[in-house]
Each structure stands twice: as C-alpha cells, then as structure tokens.
Amino acid sequence: MANLTSDQAQQLSDNFFDLSVAITDFRIANWEKLSLEENKELGETRYKLLKSGEDILALATTLIMDEVADSLGKINTITADIKGTIKTLRTIQKGLDVAATLVALGIAIIAKDPQRIGKSIKSVFDAWTAPSV
Amino acid sequence: MKNHLLERSVVLTFITFPLFISSCINLKTVGDYSAISIESIRNFEEIDYSFLQHCLDRCTDEAIQTFEIKRAQDCSCELYQEADSVTQVFYNSIEGYFQGLGNLSQNELTQYSSNALIGTLTADELGPVKIEERTASAFSSLSNTLLRASTDFYRRKKIVEYIEQANEPIQILLEKFELIISNNLKKELRFKRERLYAYYTDMKMNRTLTSDYEKGKATADYYQALEAIQRKEMELDVFGKSLAEIAKGHQVLYENRNKLSVKNLQELLQGYSSNVKGLISEFNKLND
Structure with a gap:
C-alpha cells in the first residue's frame, strides 16, 4: 500500500x-x-x-x-558553504596583519639585529595564532 | 619620487573607486533584502502558539467539559511535539540561509584595516628604512581599495552562485513552511474554535444556565475566547503572507542574478521588501 x-x-x-x-x-x-x-x-x-x-x-x-528532505539537505549545504566563504573573507584581515609582522621581521633580518628578529618572530607567531574576527 | 608615487596612487584610487561603489550598491540590495527577510522570519519566535500548545489546550478544554480535576494534566502529545520539531527544522534552515546571505553581503565583511602595516612601515625602530606616514597611508589606501574591489567581486560572484543554487530548495522550503503555519497550525485553531462553539451551544441547548447574568456572562466569555482564537489565526496568516513575499523576492533575485549590478534590481526588490515590512508591522500589532 x-x-x-x-x-x-x-x-x-x-x-x-x-x-x-x-x-x-x-x-x-x-x-x-x-x-x-x-x-x-x-x-x-x-x-x-x-x-x-x-x-x-x-x-x-x-x-x-x-x-522536503532533499531541499533541506541542499539548503543546509549551501548555508555551510556561505559560512565557509565568510570565514575566507575574514581570514584576509588576518593575512594583512601577518604580512605587517613579516615586513618588520624582514627589516630586522636585513638589519642583522638579533633582538629585533626575536621580537618580530614572536609578533608573527602572535598574529598567526590570533583567532580570525 | 615619493610625490610621484603618491600622485599615481591617488589616480589609481579614483579609477578603482567606481568599481568599488558599483559593487556596494548591488551588495547592499541583497543585504537589505536579507535583513528584512531575517527580521520577518524571526517573528516565528514571537508566535505564541504551537502544535504542542494546541494539544495541551485541548486537554484543558476536555477537562473543563467533563469537570475532571486531576493532580497533574495527563496528555498524550507526542505527535504534536514531533510536528513542532519539524516546524523548528524549517525555521532553522531558512533563517540560517538568509543569515548567511545577509552576512556575506555586508560591506563590513571586507572592510580591512591596514593600520598594522602602516605602523610597521613608519615605525622609528626600523632603522635606516624610513617611509613617510603620508606615503604609507596612500599605499595602504590604494591596496585597501584594490583588495576591497577584488573581494567584493569575489563576494558578488559567490552570492550569485548561492542564489542560483538555493532558489529551488528555498522556494520549496518557504512554501512548505508557509503551509505548516498558515494552513496546518491555523487549521488546528479552527478545531479549537469548533470545540468552543460545541461547548457553548450544548450549554445553551441543555438550558444549563438559568439567570440572565449567567447567560450574559457565558456569551461574553464565548466571544472573548473566539476573538482570541481569531486574532491568533490572523497572526499566523500574516506570518504566512510574509513568507510568500520573501519567496517572491528571492525569485526576483534569482531571475536577475546575472544583472545584480543593475540599479533597477533595487527598485524591483523594493516592492517585496516594503510588503514584508508592512506585514512585520501588522504582525507586531496583532502580537501586542
């Protein structure tokens, strides 16, 4: 039936x-x-x-x-994808911040200043590990 | 040299500015439409009625009718709880999609700050490398504008993709969500109304009430209860209508997805957005 x-x-x-x-x-x-x-x-x-x-x-x-199981599945996949795109766009800010610390590190290396190199590496690490906003 | 660089960066900024502005306009349209849709969809949480509530009310009505007094209400409402769970899944999925679409179209998402870079370039401790703050700011402004233009282009491309993929399922989900609210849940109230009518007509036909005061009081009670039900029915109706308008708006977005930069898209969507706004206000008045 x-x-x-x-x-x-x-x-x-x-x-x-x-x-x-x-x-x-x-x-x-x-x-x-x-x-x-x-x-x-x-x-x-x-x-x-x-x-x-x-x-x-x-x-x-x-x-x-x-x-509607199929439609629900599709929408939930799209929503997850949108969230991923938003995360990618937010990571760009992190990239900019890391780039700034890398510039400082590069300059410190050229200047052969061990103290500033150490400080810059720490800044790069901090910027890299900081959570994306 | 520095001045020459500065002039070039200013010229480039002016060249890329219209691109930036044009992407702002269409993203804003999608953002505004998403925002008003979310506001309207979230009114679901303001609806003071559910399948479970209906089941519990029915138990109370039955207890009143049979004058049954128990220590605790004994109701079997599993089916109604399941119906509520289904409704909640619809709400979460639809709200989640519009929330994502709204967030993705927000300009704040790609407003990047290059303060850290300016700080690094102009820091005194850099030793022999010295860059004027004015020049560093000009470079930063240019790179931001270019970055913004490219990320906005990326966002627009992604939004078009999502609208295209989502249109068919979101139309189905909005249609079924509307059906659940303005048909199924509303029709449960029709049963409540009929039960109320049966209760009071039985009272009248059985000549249970004798004094004029009792008759008057019963009539007043009946119409008061009836009005409360009708108000709830109207509320569900208005919410359902707003879901239909949101679906129409999404269809317009879908049909014009490849012309998202066309200004008249804003005008096209304006009608649906203001209809939804009107329905939100009507809903709020009924819910007061």
Whole structure:
C-alpha cells in the first residue's frame, strides 16, 4: 500500500472537520427529536471526529519532512558553504596583519639585529595564532 | 619620487573607486533584502502558539467539559511535539540561509584595516628604512581599495552562485513552511474554535444556565475566547503572507542574478521588501 502524503492527510483532516460540523448542526436542528442517548452519542462522536481531525493535521505536518528532505539537505549545504566563504573573507584581515609582522621581521633580518628578529618572530607567531574576527 | 608615487596612487584610487561603489550598491540590495527577510522570519519566535500548545489546550478544554480535576494534566502529545520539531527544522534552515546571505553581503565583511602595516612601515625602530606616514597611508589606501574591489567581486560572484543554487530548495522550503503555519497550525485553531462553539451551544441547548447574568456572562466569555482564537489565526496568516513575499523576492533575485549590478534590481526588490515590512508591522500589532 502506498504511503499517505501530507496533502492526503490534510484532505482527510478537512473531511473530519466537516463531518463534525455537520453532526453539530444536525444535533442542534433536531435537539427536541433526539433521545437523550442519541444526543449523547452524537455529541461524543462529534468530539472524536474533532480529535481525529486535529491528530491527522499534526501527522500531515510530520509527513512534510519526508517530502522536503532533499531541499533541506541542499539548503543546509549551501548555508555551510556561505559560512565557509565568510570565514575566507575574514581570514584576509588576518593575512594583512601577518604580512605587517613579516615586513618588520624582514627589516630586522636585513638589519642583522638579533633582538629585533626575536621580537618580530614572536609578533608573527602572535598574529598567526590570533583567532580570525 | 615619493610625490610621484603618491600622485599615481591617488589616480589609481579614483579609477578603482567606481568599481568599488558599483559593487556596494548591488551588495547592499541583497543585504537589505536579507535583513528584512531575517527580521520577518524571526517573528516565528514571537508566535505564541504551537502544535504542542494546541494539544495541551485541548486537554484543558476536555477537562473543563467533563469537570475532571486531576493532580497533574495527563496528555498524550507526542505527535504534536514531533510536528513542532519539524516546524523548528524549517525555521532553522531558512533563517540560517538568509543569515548567511545577509552576512556575506555586508560591506563590513571586507572592510580591512591596514593600520598594522602602516605602523610597521613608519615605525622609528626600523632603522635606516624610513617611509613617510603620508606615503604609507596612500599605499595602504590604494591596496585597501584594490583588495576591497577584488573581494567584493569575489563576494558578488559567490552570492550569485548561492542564489542560483538555493532558489529551488528555498522556494520549496518557504512554501512548505508557509503551509505548516498558515494552513496546518491555523487549521488546528479552527478545531479549537469548533470545540468552543460545541461547548457553548450544548450549554445553551441543555438550558444549563438559568439567570440572565449567567447567560450574559457565558456569551461574553464565548466571544472573548473566539476573538482570541481569531486574532491568533490572523497572526499566523500574516506570518504566512510574509513568507510568500520573501519567496517572491528571492525569485526576483534569482531571475536577475546575472544583472545584480543593475540599479533597477533595487527598485524591483523594493516592492517585496516594503510588503514584508508592512506585514512585520501588522504582525507586531496583532502580537501586542
């Protein structure tokens, strides 16, 4: 047997609702003609129909999930990709900062200044290990 | 020599400036559209109703009807909780996408600072190498502009790619999210309304109420409860409409993805954005 689709479930829910309304209207129109027992039974049937209709509607919502699994997967992949691009663009700032420290290191090496070389290496390391903003 | 370099850098900056500005305009359009879409989508969190809430309300209604007093409410709402989880997945995925698109189109993303480089080039401790601060700033400004232009070009290219890939799935997700909210969840309220009607008509037909005061009070209670439900229905409707407008806006972006620099894209999207803005304000009024 084929599985129930969300559209079919919604249609079923509508049918249960319409039936329940019809029973309520019938009950009101024939109130005096109905025995107490008949009245009670119709009242209970009406509530059961309402309850089933509501449950089927909640079920219809869960069924949608299976129908859009592919689209959900695609969007989540694209979103992850966008985040990656944003990260790449943010890393450029880090690159600029590292470049600045490398310039200073280069100059220190040319100047053959061991103290400044040591300081510059530390700056390069700090800039490199600093988290991207 | 330094002056000559400075002049050339100023000329180059002026040449690249229009490129920079043109990319600003179209990225801004995408950014504005994303921002208004996010604002509208986040109204989902303001909706004071859910499938689970509906189930719990139903239990309360049943208990009132049968005059059942228990120490704790005994409800079986697993199916409704599952429906809420599904709705939440839709919300998270759609919000996540627009958040990403918005962040990527923000100009702040590629506003790089070369202060560190200027500092290094002009530092006194550099010894024999001396570069005037004015010249270092001019180079920095030029490199920033070129960097910005190239990264903005890259961003634009990526945004076009994402809009192209995302259009089909996002249209489906927005359509289904709208269906869940303005059809399924709203229709649950229709059942609540019918249960309310049945409860009060039974009370009337059974002639349970005798005094005029009781009758008047019951009628007032009924219409008050009915109004609260209708207000909630309108709220869900408005939220659903805004999802439809967001979908239309994305379709426009998709259809014009290769003409993102065209100024009239801004005008094209303006209509959808202002419709969404109007619906946000309508939603907020209903939610007050």
